Amino acid sequence: MSFAADQNAGIGDRLRSIWNQSGKNALPADIASSNGRIEAEHVLVAAKFAGRVAQVLAEEGQTVEAGSVIARMDASDLQAQLAGAQAQVRRAEKTIAEAEAALTQRDSELVLAHQELDRALTLATRGYGTTQQLDLRRSQLNVAEAAKRAASAGLDEADAAADAARAEVARVSSLVDDAVLTAPRRGRVEYKLVQSGEVVAAGAPIVTLLDLSNVYMTIFLPSRAAGRLALGDDARIILDAAPDYVVPATVSFVATDAQFTPKTVETSDEREKLMFRVKLQIAPNLLRQYEARVKTGVRGVAYVRTLQTASWPAWLQVKLPQ
Template identity: 50%
Template sequence: MKSIRSVWIFLLLAALLGGGAYSLWQARQSDLPEGFSRANGRIEAERIDISLKFGGRIAEILVDEGDMVTAGDVIARVDSTELEAQIRAAEAATRQAEQEYEQAVALVAQREGELDYAEAELKRAETLAESGHGTAERVDQRRSQHITAKAALNTARAQIAATQAAIEAAQAHVAALKANLADYTLIAPRSGRVQYRLAQPGEILAAGGKVISLLDLMDVYMDVYLPTDEAGRLRYGAEARIILDAAPQYVIPAHVDFVASEAQFTPKYVETASEREKLTFRVKLQIAPEILENYQDVVKTGVPGVAVVRVDPEAEWPEALAVKLP
């Protein structure tokens, strides 16, 4: 009985505290002037899932849930032993191609010497034949040798082009493997807070497997749903105010960052069943990064609240909705 009584006391206190916050909000908003629209929503932050580009075994994860990270921080590594072996093999293939190129260059020099000798022998045979000291058969032999030497030189020069292409292909292969190696180290693309660790060291994930879920606490917003007549008058950049249920004494400035192009029924978690039957437009209210910069340690997603949007740009903000930050 004593424990049941304690539970009832706790529930009563919670109801009183919640009612007090709600009463404070109602006192502020009971006389919302023309040109403003009010809606419910929840605080959200841009979520980035950091995944593997290539499948592999997780070697280590350097962050825990709740940790703050800075863009560029190493947050995890994938076992790259096999890939590093492939890089060494590709580098060896590059060195082999370079040696073959040097051999091809030396062969061209040899073939050029042979061609010069064949040309000289052909001229000598022709001169001797013209003076009657040589035979036509000898001239034909030297001419055949000259043709053979010239063909051998062309083949050697083609071999140089082939080895050059082989070097470029081997170097490109090494560069591609090293680029892939860089992707085996997972880097935080933005600063933020680690929301979830979705894998553990030793796990083998396929390509695209998620490792870390990160929240960008400089990209915080609230989605609200406004009736068609109010959303139709809304301008991008219009001012808004957000009051969170958990801290109704503060008024957070925001602005309209996005208005959906198509109407939809209000989601069930936003309003009552009767309100959900109405067509509304989703409106994204963005909080300025310069404001969030000072509150990254306290920003939490999923916190419900109420937003007031200035539909009429000429309307004056009531004193109860003046910006008030912690």
């Protein structure tokens, strides 16, 4: 009898302890909560063109800076194309020089033809020249003018050929540059999808990066709570893996359409079933400070205020690792 009484008293103490603890951490009426998980923006570093991967330098779990070399494609064919395109540029430039020299020669011939015609006109005026000589000088002038136009057209053609050759050099050089795959932003290598020596198609992903400056938690809230949120409002996140810490966040997105909608919405209870997606962003400077601790997929509970003037309870005050 006394054992049973002691046992019942122990159970009562435990229940009172649980009640006191739940009352201590009771959620205020103006604060809503929802489960979620930590996510980060994924960036695919992919090959621009098909070919063989010469070298993959990044390793899974490695943090890389923006512009760091991730991988290199085999560019031997492109190097050969580039050498050929550069040779075409040199040939076109030589052709331009020859066309300019020919144009200079035709200019000189045209000047001489004008002078010869002027002399012939003077002699004909004084009675010392013949009509045949005058016609010959006019014909020579016409030939010189035609030759100059042809030389000018040849120079234009040579310029166009040089421009085309330079454009081809620029195109191939761009492909050679694209053969070196770099990180578009700072992040952590999540997956290494290709090994050195493998042949990949155009657009094939080589590695997956996690953008450590864009980490967030996505939660779903009923319409009553989501409708009262303000973009930029404070939020709190408590992770299952670190329940002793309270991580600050900011409401950065509230969906305009419900994610879960019943077939018919006729009563207030059914309207409460409308769930809206909410995104809680963690500040980049905070992420940089605790970068080594940032992991995606970690689940937890997020808290948001449905009344902007509401105060956070003591147990939801920001608390971070030292």
